Amino acid sequence: MKKKLTRIGKLEVLAFGGGFALMVFELAAARILAPSIGSSTYIWTSVIGVIIAALSFGYYAGGRIADSRKREVDLGWLHLFTAVAVVFVLVSYVPVIDWAVESFDDPRIQGVFASLVLFAPASFLLGALSPYLAKLNVTSLSSSGSAVASLSALNSVGGIVGTFLAGFVLFGLIGSRETLILVTLILVILSWMTAPKRSWKVRAAVTAGLIAIVALPVSTTGVAQYDTPSAHYSVYEGRLDNKTVRVISTGPNVAQSGVYPNQPDKLVFWYTQQIDLISDTIDRHGNILVLGGGTFTLPRHFAAKYPDAQIDVAEIDPELVHIAREHFHYNDPKNVNIINQDARTYINQTTQQYDLVIVDVYGDTSVPFTFTTKEYGDQIRRITRPDGTVAVNMIAGTTGECGRLFNALDAPYRQHFANAAYMVQQSDRPHSNIIVTYSNQQTGWGASRPLQMMTNRLYTDNFSPTDQMQQNCRLQA
Secondary structure (H helix, E strand, C coil), X not given: CHHHHHHHHHHHHHHHHHHHHHHHHHHHHHHHHCCCCCCCHHHHHHHHHXXXXXXXXXXXXXXXXXXXXXXXXXXXXXXXXXXHHHHHHXXXXXXXXXXXXXXXXXXXXXXXXXXXXXXXXXXXXXXXXXXXXXXXXXXXXXXXXXXHXXXXXXXXXXXXHHHHHHHHXXXXXXXXXXXXXXXXXXXXXXXXXXXXXXXXXXXXXXHHHHHHHHCCCCCCCCCEEEECCCCEEEEEEEEECCEEEEEEECCCCCCXXXXXXXECCCCCCHHHHHHHHHHHCCXXXXXXXXXXXXXXXXXXXXXXXXXXXXXXXXXXXXXXXXXXXXXXXXXXXXXXXXXXXXXXXXXXXXXXXXXXXXXXXXXXXXXXXXXXXXXXXXXXXXHEEEEEEEEEEEEECCCHHHHHHHHHHHHHHHCCCCEEEEEECCCCCCCEEEEEEEECCCCCCCCCEECXXXXXXXXXXXXXXXXXXXXXXXXXX
């Protein structure tokens, strides 16, 4: 009886470990794609869809194999082969993703292709484990239901633990690569739990090879990589207007924020310079709200420019302030209050009103759909003083699909503000940065033009196809 309990306990540990490894692997997979392909809903759809499809084939194949043979050592080999598949991701994801980006223009195809090559093999093998575990755990027909259910439940519990641990802890402590190494080590340990004396020499050789590969040093490229619970960031230096600029990026398309290393007080990007000019046109600067912190270049600038102002910054990622201090000369001004909360959640809850509200909530070239809805516009109007101004950074265009996106981004503000003026950074391109200012007073902002009322549909929190519009706009370019 004691031997039976030990054996069943081992299978349950394997079921829990498989679920844990799967979910951590899935979350790390999406983060690996983010720097080169992006982190939009389409990318998550690609990763999840491919992994579920691979799991399904794995379930089928694992069930057929389990029916034809019932050997515990097979579990050891399945875990070890899965570890090999994860290590394959570690050593090949850079060239595979680079090839996908160079070969396909559509990020949806890029995401599906990269996911098939990189993530499907490990997912298939993890899927094959489940029916094999169930077959080994069934000892009689009378208890087959509970035998299968107990392993399924533990597999799900493992997945839950892996999801929360990766999202809340691991990505704030270690990078995506290190997370995959952790998954590899867990799978290797699980493989040796089953029939450790069977074929041990060959298994030991494979294990030693895996450990040697993951222990190899990673070549540096001059890019600092940061993984946080919210996103993957790349910090690197480039050239802009013949000057060295240090930037941060969350995706392949644009830099989100940056500084001149030798002139940290000077605003780098056109859109930040225009927002600064907009601030000159308003009379009151007592309370300023910045939605989206980036590396806090604008809050730092306004803190020095308006020392008597209170500047609130709603930024969901608390790790960004540490990155800003280390790389972007952020000096924690006394009149800047950083609120680590989702920007939309903050404006829904705050009772404060502001003279100037700055909206810059882009990740790569995508804005969350929650900033394109009627309900969002209602909250923006509520927190803006009657004589206040809203300045918005948009990435869109004035024609075609990019024009449709511009209409959707504009609509939430136009329901409440009588006057709107805009300026396009590069009018000869299908899409570009567009700065729009909204108020109920006339503005004297530079060479801006009045923005005529658009007729596009005002979307709601229930339905806003922003991802589709942003994708169509990118394809128009």
